[in-house]
Amino acid sequence: MTSTERLRRIARAQRFSFDKSGNGPALLVAASHVFEPAWLKFMAARPGHVLTLNGEKVIAHVEKGGARDFPEGLSEVRAEDHRVFYNEALRKREEPVLERLEPATVRAIERKTYFGAYKGVTDILTKYLWPEWALVLTRIAARLHMTPNMVTAIGAILCVLATWLFWEGRFWEGMAAGLGFMVLDTVDGKLARCTITSSYWGNIFDHGLDLVHPPFWWWAWGVGLTHWGLALAPHEFALVMIAIVAGYVVQRLIEGVFMRRFGNMHIHVWEKVDSDFRLITARRNPNMVILFVATALKRPDIGIIAIAIWTVLSCIFHAVRLRQATRKRQRGIKIRSWLEV
Incomplete structure (x- = not known):
């Protein structure tokens, strides 16, 4: 599936609306990356912050949606510093997938998502x-x-x-x-x-x-x-x-x-x-x-x-x-x- 379709399904599963109208607070997401639902929930609890991976902005919790790019002035949260989560539903500590999606990484991401x-x-x-x-x-x-x-x-x-x-x-x-x-x-x-x-x-x-x-x-x-x-x-x-x-x-x-x-x-x-x-x-x-x-x-x-x-x-x-x-x-x-x- 496309990154957009995957995001749409994650949003629906977590009861977020998939809305580009720009009315009210929103999570702005880079379709260039694949991530597990845990990261969306993680950022939903952090307004005014942007999640980065290797310096790239991936998910931002902004005051108002509708932007085509990540705004400046947000507090950075490095994914590298928050790799380990406790997944109560799956009864384990995990490192949820957060990877840049490229042709060379598809197979590895598939395996990581499966074992996750x-x-x-x-x-x-x-x-x-x-x-x-x-x-x-x-x-x-x-x-x-x-x-x-x-x-x-x-x-x-x-x-x-x-x-x-x-x-x-x-x-x-x-x-x-x-x-x-x-x-x-x-x-x-x-x-x-x-x-x-x-x-x-x-x-x-x-x-x-x-x-x-x-x-x-x-x-x-x-x-x-x-x-x-x-x-x-x-x-x-x-x-x-x-x-x-x-x-x-x-x-x-x-x-x-x-x-x-x-x-x-x-x-x-x-x-x-x-x-x-x-x-x-x-x-x-x-x-x-x-x-x-x-x-x-x-x-x-x-x-x-x-x-x-x-x-x-x-x-x-x-x-x-x-x-x-x-x-x-x-x-x-x-x-x-x-x-x-």
């Missing part, structure tokens, strides 16, 4: 295994003018297919379909952020699917063990499913309570140990690693039991962390993220 759309605190597969795969798919989706919701819809089909394959005991095929879904679950979010096309309903669709499907996968896996001659006894099956489903729900509730109690901050970004534990906590992707290893060893029954145990242990860990944070605040200690700048 990644969450800093997430599971081990999303953080270390998916990025390069998802980059290729995100680029293809963008070139085909696919919307994030289209990608989510394809992923939803693979998610349902994986559930059915697990139910039928076709674990390898199910994991292949699940792998496709898990990668696309990364692609839709990156496509939305990179092309500035996030939407309220798209967010509901994506996160709603993420939230609901895992218990159905584990239940289907337990049923599918029958086809391997490894079915759990009825009481064992009941205990395993109660541990997995109840543990999953309780973990989500703990996360919600933590956010409500500590100013919308995720439990996974409180202290570094919480961010490290998020890599392996009992969520879908780490659980799939457990099932993959167990199936490779021809004991998928042990895999689902291991998930139940790991879910309970993860739940205990988060419950303890919630209690510790609550007690610290009661002692007058401010609870803040270790990632804050």
Whole structure:
């Protein structure tokens, strides 16, 4: 897209009007540069200032818009002095993209924008295994003018297919379909952020699917063990499913309570140990690693039991962390993220 179209989308997403009439305060932007939305928000809070990069004026907050060039007399803010931001939504410290757009820099800017759309605190597969795969798919989706919701819809089909394959005991095929879904679950979010096309309903669709499907996968896996001659006894099956489903729900509730109690901050970004534990906590992707290893060893029954145990242990860990944070605040200690700048 053109710089002007990208700016138009950023402005719309941040609820700025894209107006050249010159009535009232305005942000004057150089179309010669590509920048992340964080920079627009940064300058919106600094009237009478101009942001520079390598001495070039990029964004100015002026008293009156409509100018064709940057006015004189504005206080300079050097981008080089404000490179690190705390992105609460993506749970990370970041250096948002701010680069001069030239033919030689397009590919590098594309990669920076893509990796800038990644969450800093997430599971081990999303953080270390998916990025390069998802980059290729995100680029293809963008070139085909696919919307994030289209990608989510394809992923939803693979998610349902994986559930059915697990139910039928076709674990390898199910994991292949699940792998496709898990990668696309990364692609839709990156496509939305990179092309500035996030939407309220798209967010509901994506996160709603993420939230609901895992218990159905584990239940289907337990049923599918029958086809391997490894079915759990009825009481064992009941205990395993109660541990997995109840543990999953309780973990989500703990996360919600933590956010409500500590100013919308995720439990996974409180202290570094919480961010490290998020890599392996009992969520879908780490659980799939457990099932993959167990199936490779021809004991998928042990895999689902291991998930139940790991879910309970993860739940205990988060419950303890919630209690510790609550007690610290009661002692007058401010609870803040270790990632804050």
